[in-house]
Structures are given as structure tokens and as C-alpha cells.
Amino acid sequence: MIKSFCAKLIVVSTMLFSVQVVAVEYALPAKDSRLIGENQYYVVPEGKLTLEAIADQFQLGLSNMLEANPGVDPYLPKPGSTLVIPHQLILPDAPRKGIVINSAEMRLYHYKKGTNIVEVLPIGIGQVGRDTPENWVTQVYRKRANPTWTPTKRTREIYAARGETLPDVWPAGPDNPMGLFALYVGNLFAIHGTNASFGIGLRVSQGCVRLREDDIEHLFNTVPVGTRVQFVNQPIKATVEPDGNRYLEVHQPLSETQEQFDSSEPLPLTLNKKITAVVANADTDSFVLKRLLEQRTGIPTRINSMQQAKNQDMVNPVDSE
Template sequence: MMKTVRSSHWLATLTLAAVVALSALPARANTWPLPPTGSRLVGENAYHVVENDGGSLEAIAKKYNVGFLALLQANPGVDPYVPRAGSVLTIPLQTLLPDVPREGIVINLAELRLYYYPPGSNQVTVYPIGIGQLDSDTLTPTMVTTISDKRANPTWTPTANIRARYKAKGIDLPAVVPAGPDNPMGHHAIRLAAYGGVYLIHGTNADFGIGMRVSSGCIRLRDGDIAALFSAVKPGTKVNIINTPIKASVEPDGRRLVEVHQPLSKTLEDDPKTLPIVLNAAMTAFKDDAATDAATMEHAMEVRSGMPADVAAHHPESPDQTI
């Protein structure tokens, strides 16, 4: 639950905690050293005290370079348009790396994040993304592919389905949208080889939609993020797109962590907050293990905060059990 600070003493304390947390962040708040052997935990959550006229949740998400829905899930009950002044928001910067090879680009659709592993750097950069809308023509598919091409100041050639969809809204799209401020692909585009090259990782000319299902199937990044990724990757870079709403890790210190995101809706009637989360064999074994507190894990699967939570039946002896 979101808590409102009611005491000036606590407000001062939490403000200091926020400053300390932010000062501990790396130079680029979304780039972290890879964890030690046997660990999948990276990053560190921060805290934000909402000021008077502190802006919308989208503005705060952009400030810390996290996705809108990720910030909303980490702070249930907060007003997305006018967060209450004095409220303390958790900024979800901590995450478990997806359980796939740490190579190239890994995109987890369910958590609306892109992970980039720069070769030879022992680091990972985490970007919030926008993905395809809930429609058979605009879904972003899972795939293992490579980067086939990349272009600065790209033109946009909308598909027939996209033009028809816009037409139904009374908008006549040209056959080709030139580069410039009206181009929804922004200033940079990275083309993926699969499916004939119709899917891209690109920027945007909008100030909203990152961390949401807003695109026509492509992967959308904020302008500064796509510029950085564009300059770092080369054609041939591996791209692995998965859809995993729940991740787990047994950490070297004994913590048993789970990170649960809202599953992607499949129909308009679906409620991501209550959609069943299907556990695969490995996740079922993790839950059924005697070292896991099954009730705590069930609670994490209900809350779906999108942040790592310790579900160990017996917490390791440590002066600080916070994640």
C-alpha cells in the first residue's frame, strides 16, 4: 500500500533516504554491474517524495527512466494523474535478470523491459519499453533473431493493416511518412531480421507510452534510450524476445526471490491484475521446495508488484532483510 507521510520528521527522514538511495545509483541509473556467479539480482530501488505540483506519474517515470505501468504496479493506489504531495513512491529499479543467456538484447514483454548486455563489459543496461497493443495485427511476438539493419532519421512505411486502422479513425496516412517531428518512429530505428524485417526497435515522437502497450507491434524506447542503444549495437547482434511474467532466483546468500509482473492480456475482457499465472515445471518446483514459503509466494503472485520479493521459508541471518 502507498503510505502518505504525515509527520515532518518522517518526511525529512524519507527525503534523506531518497537522496541516499539516489546517490548510490551508478552514473547511468539504468546500467548495473552483472551480479556475482549464482545471482540474478541487479539494481537498487530508489524512493521519490512527491512535491506540490510534482507532476503526473508519467513525468516521474520519465525522470527515473522506468516504465509507467512498472511505477504504477510498484505503488498501488497512487493517483496516476495527481500523486498526493508528500507521498513516497518506490522507484522499481531492482530486478532479476531473465533466465536466458546474457547476450545481446533480451526483451521480456511481460515486464515491458529491454536488457542490453554490452559485449565484454560485465554490465547490463535496462530500458523501459512500449510494445504492441492488444490486437492480432499489433501484438509483439516472441522470437529469437538478430539485428539486420539500423538507420538514423528513418522514414516510416505503414503496413496496409496500420493504414486501415488509422483510416477507421478518420486519419489518412501517407504511403511513406518522412523523417521529422511527425514520424512516430523518432530519430533512430533498429530492424530485426525475423518476420521479413517488419519489427523494429525504435524511438518515438510522443512523451507518453513507454512501459505500456501502445505500438503497432514494434518495440518503442524513449528518445535518449534509443539513441544510446543505436550507437552501441551492430547488425548481427542477437535479440531474444520472451514473455515471462514471473521470475525466480535462489541467491548465494540463501534468499529465494520471486519477481511477478501482470501477465499480458489476450482479450479485452482480461484483467491483468487477476489473470492466472501459469507456472512451468521449474517454477512449480521452486514453489514446492521446502525452502520456499508457499503462502508468501502466493501473496507475491497476487500483489504482482513487479519487484523482487523474498519468499524463503527461513530467512538467512542478516542485519538487513530488505531487498
């Protein structure tokens, strides 16, 4: 166990200073399973390496790293400290088709057509009051390289209140807030890049979905017009796996008001019928469940006892040769 843990640390530390990955790919599990991937561990090296830089290298947003590593310095994590790289996930409760955007965890899932692969990319979403859509099914209507940006009247008013004047149309180029590539999913919304090196995993946009430049270029080149796009808001995800184990993944829900956003008080969580059905079981570990709902680390955690899983294995024994 210790050797395996140390080996992961060595591999992950090496990865950070090698080639950056564009999109994390996962093999899709069977239809009755939604748990994918494994968490990794990374020892922060000496020097001034920012948490944003680490998140970038591991295809994560800043919020993913902050949730998984409570108490970490959001700017410069302590050298020698060990960080969890949260690459184990529960797939959102949505069809495995096209693109699924879960605003609550600030991740985009791309189910690659004709393959058994799902790509996962970190995103930035809309500010409070300029919220990214939820519970919406649409499609990619068109794509454009080097997009222009036409700020809405409301956006221009917001900038004007800060003493900034926006043009009627922001020309294409590296300074454009939409970046160099855009996938338009409605009259007012797009999945696009950014001209900033910060903000993925944060609420920073005017409502659109923002990706790092390498990521949006990858999507632009691989996602065809007509691709289904579904927006969801699922701070709690759950799965009952074939071996009988039940897992819960809990994220901080999105603030609905500026007052909530500015407050340090935890926001209330609502368990829908499907989530309640997963947790409402006699063998649910109430201590683990309470801890998950309080800590909200975004890390899938088993909530039932080992005995229940053992009983399931006895019902469905694995054949030996």
C-alpha cells in the same frame, strides 16, 4: 535503518531535478545469481508532477511505477506521498548476450559486449492484436537514423476506421511515429523511438518496441549490427541466490484479447517448471507466495524463511580476517 531510509529519500529527491540518466547500469552478478540492484524511495514534491515525469527521470515505464505503487494516482501522485522506485530486478531467464526484451515487464536488457555490465531500459510494446513478438531470437540486421515509416495495409485500415488517412510512406522527421532512430530486427519489426512524450511502459505500438528518444539514440550509438536480440514473455521471474535465499518477481501478465484488456479481473498466472521448482520447497512462506501472486508488484521478494538462509551460511561460512 531509519537514517538509511531517509538518506535514500534525500538522494533520490535530488536526482529527480539533476541530470537525467540514460539507461540504468547494473554490474552483472555471478553466473549462479540473477538478483541485481536496489529499490529506492522518492517523496513526491509539491506541484503538479506527473507519474510519467517521475518514471521518465528514473528510467522506468509507467507500468513499472503503477505495479510497484498500487493505488497511486496514474496522473498526478499526491504531494508528500512516498513512491517505490523499482530498481531491484531479477534478470530474465535467457542468455546474457546482446539484447533481451521481456515484454511482460516492458523492459529491455542490453548486455554490453566485453563488459560485466547490463543496461536496463523501459519500453512500450504492441497493442492487443498487434502484439510484440515473443519466444523469438533474431538480430539487429540494420540501423537507420531518421527512418521513414511504411504502414502495413492492416495498419492503414485500422487508422482509416478511425477516420485517419495514413500516407504510403511517412517521411522522416520529428513527427514520424518511429522517432529519429531505428534498429531493424526483422522485416516487420524494429526497436525505435517515438514522436510522443507518453507511452513508455504501455501497449501503444503497432508491434514494434518503442523507447524514449534519449534511450533509442543511446542504443543506436552503442549496439552494432549483428547483435543478438531475444524476445521473451516472462511475467514471473525467479532466482535461487548463492546464500540460499529464493526470490520471486511477479508482474501482471499480458492480455491476449481485448476483452481481457478491458476487464478489471486479474489474469491467470502460469508457473512453468523452473518457477515451480523454485517455489516448491518445504520452507517456502505460503503467505508471502500467495501475496506475491495476487499483488503482482514487480518487486523481487524473498519467499523462503530466514532459517534456511542461515543454514546455508553455516554450510558456506564467510572467512574472516
